Amino acid sequence: MTKSMTGYGRSTASGNSLTVTAELKSVNSRYLDIKYKLPKMASSLEPSLKDQLQQVVSRGKLELTVDIDGEGLRNREISIDWELAETYMDKLKAIRNAFGMRGDITIDILLSQSSDILLEEKQPELTELPDLISEALQGALQLFIEMRSAEGAALAKDIRNRIAGLQSMLQELKVLRPQVMQAYKNRVEERINHYVDGGLPENSRLYQEIALLAEKGDITEEIIRLESHVKQLLHNLDKEGPIGRTCDFILQEMQREANTIGSKSTDASISVIVVSMKSELEKIKEQVQNIE
Numbered sequence: 001m002t003k004s005m006t007g008y009g010r011s012t013a014s015g016n017s018l019t020v021t022a023e024l025k026s027v028n029s030r031y032l033d034i035k036y037k038l039p040k041m042a043s044s045l046e047p048s049l050k051d052q053l054q055q056v057v058s059r060g061k062l063e064l065t066v067d068i069d070g071e072g073l074r075n076r077e078i079s080i081d082w083e084l085a086e087t088y089m090d091k092l093k094a095i096r097n098a099f100g101m102r103g104d105i106t107i108d109i110l111l112s113q114s115s116d117i118l119l120e121e122k123q124p125e126l127t128e129l130p131d132l133i134s135e136a137l138q139g140a141l142q143l144f145i146e147m148r149s150a151e152g153a154a155l156a157k158d159i160r161n162r163i164a165g166l167q168s169m170l171q172e173l174k175v176l177r178p179q180v181m182q183a184y185k186n187r188v189e190e191r192i193n194h195y196v197d198g199g200l201p202e203n204s205r206l207y208q209e210i211a212l213l214a215e216k217g218d219i220t221e222e223i224i225r226l227e228s229h230v231k232q233l234l235h236n237l238d239k240e241g242p243i244g245r246t247c248d249f250i251l252q253e254m255q256r257e258a259n260t261i262g263s264k265s266t267d268a269s270i271s272v273i274v275v276s277m278k279s280e281l282e283k284i285k286e287q288v289q290n291i292e
Helices: 038-052 082-098 109-111 129-197 206-218 220-237 244-264 268-288
Strands: 007-013 019-029 033-038 059-070 078-082 119-124
Touching: 007 129, 019 033, 019 082, 033 038, 038 059, 038 119, 038 129, 129 220, 129 244, 244 268
Parallel strands: 033 059
Antiparallel strands: 007 019, 019 059, 078 119
16 A cells, blocks of 8 residues: 655553653655654653554654653652762862862852752652553554555555556557658658659668668657556555655656657657656656655
């Protein structure tokens, strides 16, 4: 099933003393790029969250935000390392005495020296947190995948409609090809006969050269390759898993074949079809940029 790289999902899970909300969103990217916005108490869970995301997402720039709330967070304690505080106080007094400085050593001065060490915030026991985060993430992922799948289906439908238009253009080219080649050959012969008095004998070597010249403008091979690429493109749209890069490569090849047809042909009717074909290929390519 075709999936878009754009998606959004948000879900909440509640436990005895905590409520966890997970929000997941993504935009287009060539690779899988995941950005996490986690509370400090949940930072150790990042590897586990990454594994869960990588199991279902292959491409896209993702952002996972986790918010935690509840009574479990408000039951916090602050502990003071009295031994460390006394050590800092003694050192500060020693510095003051060594330089003959005056003034009191206030609590602000003391805390400014080592706020991270002096005050240690004890985290509450949050044994239910990993399961709640996983539950919230799974709920967000489900909504996220549903949105990606729905948009992917819309993209695939539009691409198929445009491919049908390309197939019609290829049929027109197949009909025009022999007519254009014969008309080209006739024009060359007429010009030669105009300048060569009495015309050329039927077995003239120049007629063989005319035929070879006409063959160089033949677009049969390009049409066959384009038809093959169309089948591959349709086949990939029905495949499971990531298909964006494969489809992008196929479209590059189709654009190259269309350019070759345009450079080979001097017929105005074929040129018009080629211009329309290149326009449709460009539109399909823009849609494929959104596919995972």
